[in-house]
Amino acid sequence: MSDVLLKDEHKMIQQTAREFAQKEVALYAAECDREAKFPKSGIQKCAELGFMGIAVPEQYGGSGLDYFSYVLVLEEIAAVCASTAVIVSVNNSLVCTPLKTFGNEWQKKTFLTPLARGEKLGCFCLSEPNAGSDAGNQQTIALKKGDEYILSGTKNFITNGPQADTAIVFAVTDKSNPKKRISAFIVDMHSQGVEVGKVEKKMGIKGSGCSQIIFNDVKVSKENLLGEEGEGFKVALHTLDGGRIGIGTQAVGIARGAFEAARNYAKERIQFGKPISEFQAIQWILADMATTIDAARLLVYRATELEDRGLRYTKEAAMAKLFASETAMKVTTNAIQVYGGYGYSKEYPVERFFRDAKITEIYEGTSEVQRMVIAGQILR
Ligand SMILES: Cc1cc2nc3c(=O)[nH]c(=O)nc-3n(C[C@H](O)[C@H](O)[C@H](O)COP(=O)(O)OP(=O)(O)OC[C@H]3O[C@@H](n4cnc5c(N)ncnc54)[C@H](O)[C@@H]3O)c2cc1C
Structure with a gap:
């Protein structure tokens, strides 16, 4: 979905997250990767912006927004720093959501509230x-x-x-x-x-x-x-459905970050007397990147819409996570190709995006597990 199709309230939260990611997260993303350093100040700022419990009702310390808002925020952060994105994703999807869904009133007040406010981490x-x-x-x-x-x-x-x-x-x-x-x-x-x-x-x-x-x-x-x-396994499976939307979104964000870097580089890098973006080989790589990222995002949005409507979305979340993570791997690999030798260097961000992308095919269910889940649903 193109940004112009978003509702005004969604455009606003997306814009807030984009500014935060591009102005603040971008300052530390490379360093936190290089030093393997937990981005404490970034997470603190996420808490201040209400990003640690986005879809949690305000009465329990959250922002009281929908899951779609969460997805919009997460993509913006992941497009700049996948580490910050996964920390936020785990707190929102894997900790706040099961507490919101399965917790009793006392548990929500005692445990969910400080987590959603970002005073505690889950x-x-x-x-x-x-x-x-x-x-x-x-x-x-x-x-x-x-x-x-x-x-x-x-x-x-x-x-x-x-x-x-x-x-x-x-x-x-x-x-x-x-x-x-x-x-x-x-x-x-x-x-x-x-x-x-x-x-x-x-x-x-x-x-x-x-x-x-x-x-x-x-x-x-x-x-x-x-x-x-x-009933713990039920809690786990329900939680992982929502979590897979988060990881699918993280993958879309990583792919987008790599694509944008590659597109900009292609317009600047001169070989044979012209920008490499003028070679059809490079144009087709970029066109395929843009198309698959949009397809992945739409799969994520479909699963998210089902979640927001309170409908089941086990298959849709698995499809979104599977396709988005494999897209992230392909796009980041090709982003390095567009950069040529410079893409292989730590001087440029695409090498980090490439390393960050791989985990999205593994955690919260490997690609093989997603295919098992999808097959189980379509063969019922
Ligand atoms: C960086 C990172 C962060 C993580 N964070 C968390 C977290 O916060 N909480 C948490 O609980 N876990 C977390 N995990 C664990 C993650 O979810 C598991 O690593 C993942 O589910 C795969 O399990 P495994 O590593 O034991 O691989 P295995 O299950 O041993 O799988 C090995 C290979 O065999 C394949 N395989 C296994 N069974 C089948 C089958 N039946 N059919 C076909 N292929 C199969 C797998 O797809 C994979 O390719 C994290 C992992 C990593 C690496």
């Missing part, structure tokens, strides 16, 4: 060393003892893990019941027994923290059970 602890694509194979245990659960186990690759204050954690509560064995918990990351394990050294999105989180007999009150006991 993380989502599903993956484990032996539960990646096979997320149902959870080994983390939550043993009930009186009014508490005792949580023990190790979570892998947790975005925001080193910085987070609050976690949504999935654990087995009933080993005997394969269908209702997993429950979701809200865990204070400063509780005794919570340990930040190995911090990953990553290929891309280097400014976002990512680590193992180890739960050493952590006491969690039964008040912190999110949803019903045994």
Whole structure:
């Protein structure tokens, strides 16, 4: 959809996010990648702008906007800094959304409100060393003892893990019941027994923290059970549908950032006495980039519209994430091609976009998992 088709309120939020991204995030994006440094000031500014809980009602500290607004904001940030985008995406999609959807009033007031205001940061602890694509194979245990659960186990690759204050954690509560064995918990990351394990050294999105989180007999009150006991997998799958819209958007943003850089470069770079943008080979690369990015964005918008209307969108979110992430990989690869040797250098941003794009094909379900989800839906 072209920007001119957006409603006025959406144009306004998009403009606010664009100015923030281009004037402030752009100043630190390369450094936060180079130094693998968490963009603290950028996230603080996101909190001030209301970007940490965009689709959360105002009564719970959010901006009270729709999911579409969230997608518009996220694309602007991702087009400049994919690290900042994933930190914002995890807080919004993977932490605020399940609290908003499955939390009771006390949980919303206590946990959702500071997260949506950006006073606290959230993380989502599903993956484990032996539960990646096979997320149902959870080994983390939550043993009930009186009014508490005792949580023990190790979570892998947790975005925001080193910085987070609050976690949504999935654990087995009933080993005997394969269908209702997993429950979701809200865990204070400063509780005794919570340990930040190995911090990953990553290929891309280097400014976002990512680590193992180890739960050493952590006491969690039964008040912190999110949803019903045994319904944790439902919470996880529902959350990941919304999360995939976020990652699809991140991919669209990364692709757009790389495309815009390549287009501008092509107009300036002179070879054989003229700008390389005058060669048809380069024009076709740029035309294909622009077309696939728009197609990816439209798939994201379709899933988002379904979310905003309260309809199911499992298939649409998987399609959006699959297509957008593969588009991001192709576009960033070709952006390097347009830059030639300079694209391979860290002097220019396309090499960072290329490294950042790859993760969008992996987290919140690999491309193979998205195809499994889509096939499951179309063959029902
Ligand atoms: C930087 C980063 C951040 C992350 N952030 C988070 C986070 O915040 N929270 C969280 O819970 N997790 C997070 N993850 C984990 C991520 O979601 C998993 O890495 C992902 O789901 C894949 O799991 P895996 O790495 O164990 O790969 P595996 O599941 O071992 O997959 C390996 C390969 O086998 C393929 N495969 C597996 N099963 C099948 C099958 N049935 N059919 C066909 N192919 C298959 C996969 O597609 C993949 O190509 C993050 C990961 C990374 C790298």
